[in-house]
Amino acid sequence: MRIAVDAMGGDFAPRAPIAGALAALRRLPETHRIQLVGQGAVIEQELAACWAEEPGAEARERSRLEVVEAPEVIGMADRPSVALRGKVNSSMVVGVRRVADGLADAFVSAGNTGAQMAASLAHLKLLPGLSRPAIGTVFPTAGAPVLVLDAGANMDCSAEELVQFARIGTVYARALLGRANPAVGLLSVGEEPEKGNLAVKDAHKRLLAAGLNFVGNVEGRDLPRGACDRGPIDVVVCDGFTGNVILKFYEGLAAMLIGRIAAAAGADAAAVGRAMADVDPDEHGGAPLLGVRGVSIIAHGKSSPRAVANAILVAVRAWESGMTAELEARLAEGAAQAAREGAA
Secondary structure: OEEEEEOOOOOOOOHHHHHHHHHHHHHOOOOOEEEEEEOHHHHHHHHHHHHHOOOOHHHHHHHHEEEEEOOEOOOOOOOHHHHHHHOOOEHHHHHHHHHHOOOOOEEEEOOOHHHHHHHHHHHOOEOOOOOOOEEOEEEOOOOOOEEEEOOOOOOOOOHHHHHHHHHHHHHHHHHHHOOOOOEEEEEOOOOOOOOOOHHHHHHHHHHHOOOOEEEEEEOOOHHHHOEEOOEEOOEEEOOHHHHHHHHHHHHHHHHHHHHHHHHHHOOOHHHHHHHOHHHOHHHHOEEEEEOEOOEEEEEOOOOOHHHHHHHHHHHHHHHHOOHHHHHHHHHHHHHHHHHHHHHO
16 A cells, blocks of 8 residues: 655644654555655655664665655645645645545645645545535544544535435444444434424434434534433534534543543553543544545644554555445445435
């Protein structure tokens, strides 16, 4: 497998993505290769600094790395449309384009999320049957992890788009989380069908007829439990505004809990953090942009080297699972079912 990594993306670039890429390389089979995309001179300088900290590493790893020149950088504050049109030689666009051209099997970036979504739509294209992609983020819970989507790609969503997210979330939960018959919940302000805004209430009606294992509305308090009153949840569907607010709240809550538990127990915060690794956002690394023709992994802008390394491992699992082909097949099945129901 060939994984293209945006060496210039993120708040701590180039150190975090490059150190993270090297850490991932050491955990991957020797047949896997990493392509560092960005300003070549900067990448080489950072590689030298990393290898200086571990004698002998360069001799083992150089042959598994490729530096891909991309002179421009998309900043975190750049507008996606401007970045896409005005910086066609940026590390972000070049990296996504390599996947589209068959020169890489996946792309990973901790850079500008909007720009990555725009570049992925422009070059990888959307799967048939979808009007928008969605970011799928795995949330730790008291039980099994839960996939939440959308986690930030789309601020406003129609009822039909929420149903689409449920379909692609179901495929992801089967392929990457190993759930045989994923239970889908619709995030709302109450479990009753009549609760929620217009889009949520309409989506509830549509999901009942979508042929999915839909368990109804779920509430925010159900997420940490990984279950609602009707049983375990595998997939939670919401618009990107709500999903991103929950994601950032989760991240802040995890850090606060680790600090308070360490203080109360008189323990080392790092040790408590290791014990609670499953609630650490760095442990999950990145989230796939679901619905595009290819693997495009979005990592947090503040990603550490460990987070980038784990995002690369997410990319490997997504590619090895055949997730994109499975998504396309399931969406085609859904479209055929809808056509039959319309004819009837």
